[in-house]
Amino acid sequence: MKKTLIILLFLSFILKGNAQQAKIAPEGFDVKRQLSHYGKIDTITYPSKTVGANRRALIYTPPGYSKSKKYPVLYLLHGIGGDEKEWYNNGTPQVILDNLYAEGKIEPMIVVLPNGRAMKDDRAVGNTMAQDKVEAFATFEKDLLNDLIPYIEKKFPVKKEQTSRAIFGLSMGGGQALNFGLGNLDVFAWVGGFSSAPNTRQRKQLLSNPDVARKKLKLLWISCGDQDWLIANSKRTSDYLRQEKVPHVYYLEPGGHDFKVWKNDLYMVSQLLFKDVDYKKLNDLSPIGYTPETNIRRARYPQVYPNSKVHFQIHAPEVKKLQVDFGKKYDMTKDVNGTWSVITDSISEGIHYYSLIVDGMSIADPASKTYYGMGRMASGIEIPFAGGDYYALKNIPHGEVRIRRYYSPVLREWRQCYIYVPAGYDQSAESFPVMYLLHGGGEDETGWFNQGKTDLIMDNLIAEKKAKPMIIVMMDGNVSVAGGGNAFSEAPLKTFDRELKEVVMPFISSNYKVKKGPENTALAGLSMGGIQTLYAGVKDSHLFSALGVFSSGWFANQKELTDPQYALMTTNKDAINKNIKSFWIAMGGKEDIAHNNCKIMLSKFDEIGIKYTYSEYPGGHTWPVWRNNLYKFAQVLF
Incomplete structure (x- = not known):
C-alpha cells in the first residue's frame, strides 16, 4: 500500500x-x-x-x-x-x-x-x-x-x-x-x-x-x-x-x-x-494538506492544501454514491478498499457550511464540527486567511461567554442567549456598556460565538486598548408569529422588537453589571439581524447611541415594506441624527448579495438627510466580512 x-x-x-x-x-x-x-x-x-x-x-x-x-x-x-x-x-x-x-x-x-x-x-x-x-x-x-x-x-x-x-x-x-x-x-x-x-x-x-x-x-x-x-x-x-x-x-x-x-x-x-x-x-506543490481547526479531535480529513483546495477522504465501502456539497456538488471516487476521496476547487477564506450526500441523503460529516447554519445543523470548515490575526487566540487576558436561559412572556417559551463578559468582569466593581449583537437568517444565538469568534475579537481589541471593555449579548433573533411570514415582514419584526425591548434588555439590566442610558447601549446585526437592527434602532433611536448594520439594508424594491420605514425616518430625521452618534453601515464587495440593496438604501438616506458612516470590506455574504465588521464597529463604540 x-x-x-x-x-x-x-x-x-x-x-x-x-x-x-x-x-x-x-x-x-x-x-x-x-x-x-x-x-x-x-x-x-x-x-x-x-x-x-x-x-x-x-x-x-x-x-x-x-x-x-x-x-x-x-x-x-x-x-x-x-x-x-x-x-x-x-x-x-x-x-x-x-x-x-x-x-x-x-x-x-x-x-x-x-x-x-x-x-x-x-x-x-x-x-x-x-x-x-x-x-x-x-x-x-x-x-x-x-x-x-x-x-x-x-x-x-x-x-x-x-x-x-x-x-x-x-x-x-x-x-x-x-x-x-x-x-x-x-x-x-x-x-x-x-x-x-x-x-x-x-x-x-x-x-x-x-x-x-x-x-x-x-x-x-x-x-x-x-x-x-x-x-x-x-x-x-x-x-x-x-x-x-x-x-x-x-x-x-x-x-x-x-x-x-x-x-x-x-x-x-x-x-x-x-x-x-x-x-x-x-502553491500546488504540497502532496497533502493540513487539518483545519474545524476538524474534530484526531480526524485527519478533510485536509486543506496551501492553495485552499480541500481534500476529503472517507472510508465507506457499503455506500454506492458519495458527494460533498458546498452548494457546488463534488462527486467522490471509491478505491478498491472502499475509501472515497475528492479534492475540491480552491475554497474562499472563512467558514463554509457543507454536507455529505450519501446515496442521495444529505448528512453532516462526522469528521468536522457542526454549526447551526442554513437553517439546520451543518458541517463547517474554516479556511484561514492572512488578515485573521485580530481573532487569533493569544496570550492575553480572556473574557468569558456565558449561556443564560430565560422565559419570554412575549413568545411564551424558554429561550437562551450567549453573553460575552470581558476579562475581570466578576472582580470589577464597575458596570459596563452593552452591545446587543444579532445573527443572520438560518443561524441562531450561537452564530456570533461559534462562527463569528466574537470573544476572541473583543479580547484582542480590549487587550490592545482599541475598544472599551463591554458586555455583548448575542440573542436568538428567530421568532414565530401566527400566520407565518418571512422574517423581514412587519409582524415578525414587530415581535422581535418586543422580545428585545420588553424581555432581553430588561433581563440583562437586571442580571448583569450594565451601565444605563443610550450612551452605553449599542445594537448591531448582520443580514437578517441588520434589518432587525434598522427596525428596532430607528423606531426607538432614543434607546441607542450606535447602530451597526452589516451586509444588510431595507428591501428598497418592496414598496409595501420600505415606504413606512423611510416615512418614519423622514419624520424623525432630526431625532435620529441627534440620538445615533454612530450609524455604522458596512458591506462586503459587489459579490455580497446585499450590496445592491444597501446602496439603494444609502441613496435614500442621503435624500432624507440621515447621517451615517459607510465601510466596505472585500468579500461576499460571509463570516470573514462580518468578523471584520465587528472588529471595526467595536472600536467606535462608547
Missing part, C-alpha cells in the same frame, strides 16, 4: 520552468545509480575568528566540477544532535544530487555542510541540548557570515552575489536557516527550513521588514511532516508570512521528524534553486 501511495503521488506533477516537478520524491531517488559522472564530497578546514579555532565543514562539488566556472552555493545545516557529517551519514545528499544532475533537473551548485554548533568543542557528544551548546547555534550566525562564507568565496570558484546564495536546514538547522536567512536578506536570496525547531525567532523579530523580503527573496520555503510534533511551529511561521503577504511555499508531506522527510525536502528544494520561481505553480 505504501509503495502504491508513492507511485500515485509521483504521478501528480506541476510545471516548473521547462521541466516537471513531482510532488514527492519517487522511489529510488536516494539510491546510488550507475552514472557517467559523480559529484565529490570533501572535508575542509577554515579559520574561525568568531570561535577562535579552526573548524571543519563538508563541501560537495557537482559532477563535471571545474575551477574555471563559477557556481552558486547552498549552505545546508544539520539538527541539534548532529554535526557537519549528519547530512552525509543519514541524508545521502551526494546521491540525491548526483541522480538529479543525471536527470538534468537541477542547476550545478556547490553545497557546504557546516557544523552549526559554533564553539571550540563542537562535537555532537554528551548533552547536545546543554545551554552552552544551544547558545553556540546562535553564535554560528557570526561564524557563518564572517568566517565560513568569506573562506568559501576565497577558496572556491563561487558566485558572490546575494542571488547566488541559499541557506536551508533541518530541525535546529531549519530554525537557523530561517533566522540567519531572513535576518540577512542582503546575503541570502534562497531561504528555507525543514521541520524547523522552535528556536525560530518570533514574528517581527524573524522578519523585521516584509517589504524588503518581498523584493529580495527568490524563494522562501517552509516544510514539515504531517506527523511531526513540530508542525505547529512551521504553520505559525507560514501563517505570519501569509499575514505579511510574503510569498512562500508551505509544503506538507507524509512523515514525522526524520530523514525520510528531510531527504524528500532536499530532493524538492534542490530542483527549485537558482532558477526562475513561479509561486502560483508552487
Whole structure:
C-alpha cells in the first residue's frame, strides 16, 4: 500500500520552468545509480575568528566540477544532535544530487555542510541540548557570515552575489536557516527550513521588514511532516508570512521528524534553486494538506492544501454514491478498499457550511464540527486567511461567554442567549456598556460565538486598548408569529422588537453589571439581524447611541415594506441624527448579495438627510466580512 501511495503521488506533477516537478520524491531517488559522472564530497578546514579555532565543514562539488566556472552555493545545516557529517551519514545528499544532475533537473551548485554548533568543542557528544551548546547555534550566525562564507568565496570558484546564495536546514538547522536567512536578506536570496525547531525567532523579530523580503527573496520555503510534533511551529511561521503577504511555499508531506522527510525536502528544494520561481505553480506543490481547526479531535480529513483546495477522504465501502456539497456538488471516487476521496476547487477564506450526500441523503460529516447554519445543523470548515490575526487566540487576558436561559412572556417559551463578559468582569466593581449583537437568517444565538469568534475579537481589541471593555449579548433573533411570514415582514419584526425591548434588555439590566442610558447601549446585526437592527434602532433611536448594520439594508424594491420605514425616518430625521452618534453601515464587495440593496438604501438616506458612516470590506455574504465588521464597529463604540 505504501509503495502504491508513492507511485500515485509521483504521478501528480506541476510545471516548473521547462521541466516537471513531482510532488514527492519517487522511489529510488536516494539510491546510488550507475552514472557517467559523480559529484565529490570533501572535508575542509577554515579559520574561525568568531570561535577562535579552526573548524571543519563538508563541501560537495557537482559532477563535471571545474575551477574555471563559477557556481552558486547552498549552505545546508544539520539538527541539534548532529554535526557537519549528519547530512552525509543519514541524508545521502551526494546521491540525491548526483541522480538529479543525471536527470538534468537541477542547476550545478556547490553545497557546504557546516557544523552549526559554533564553539571550540563542537562535537555532537554528551548533552547536545546543554545551554552552552544551544547558545553556540546562535553564535554560528557570526561564524557563518564572517568566517565560513568569506573562506568559501576565497577558496572556491563561487558566485558572490546575494542571488547566488541559499541557506536551508533541518530541525535546529531549519530554525537557523530561517533566522540567519531572513535576518540577512542582503546575503541570502534562497531561504528555507525543514521541520524547523522552535528556536525560530518570533514574528517581527524573524522578519523585521516584509517589504524588503518581498523584493529580495527568490524563494522562501517552509516544510514539515504531517506527523511531526513540530508542525505547529512551521504553520505559525507560514501563517505570519501569509499575514505579511510574503510569498512562500508551505509544503506538507507524509512523515514525522526524520530523514525520510528531510531527504524528500532536499530532493524538492534542490530542483527549485537558482532558477526562475513561479509561486502560483508552487502553491500546488504540497502532496497533502493540513487539518483545519474545524476538524474534530484526531480526524485527519478533510485536509486543506496551501492553495485552499480541500481534500476529503472517507472510508465507506457499503455506500454506492458519495458527494460533498458546498452548494457546488463534488462527486467522490471509491478505491478498491472502499475509501472515497475528492479534492475540491480552491475554497474562499472563512467558514463554509457543507454536507455529505450519501446515496442521495444529505448528512453532516462526522469528521468536522457542526454549526447551526442554513437553517439546520451543518458541517463547517474554516479556511484561514492572512488578515485573521485580530481573532487569533493569544496570550492575553480572556473574557468569558456565558449561556443564560430565560422565559419570554412575549413568545411564551424558554429561550437562551450567549453573553460575552470581558476579562475581570466578576472582580470589577464597575458596570459596563452593552452591545446587543444579532445573527443572520438560518443561524441562531450561537452564530456570533461559534462562527463569528466574537470573544476572541473583543479580547484582542480590549487587550490592545482599541475598544472599551463591554458586555455583548448575542440573542436568538428567530421568532414565530401566527400566520407565518418571512422574517423581514412587519409582524415578525414587530415581535422581535418586543422580545428585545420588553424581555432581553430588561433581563440583562437586571442580571448583569450594565451601565444605563443610550450612551452605553449599542445594537448591531448582520443580514437578517441588520434589518432587525434598522427596525428596532430607528423606531426607538432614543434607546441607542450606535447602530451597526452589516451586509444588510431595507428591501428598497418592496414598496409595501420600505415606504413606512423611510416615512418614519423622514419624520424623525432630526431625532435620529441627534440620538445615533454612530450609524455604522458596512458591506462586503459587489459579490455580497446585499450590496445592491444597501446602496439603494444609502441613496435614500442621503435624500432624507440621515447621517451615517459607510465601510466596505472585500468579500461576499460571509463570516470573514462580518468578523471584520465587528472588529471595526467595536472600536467606535462608547
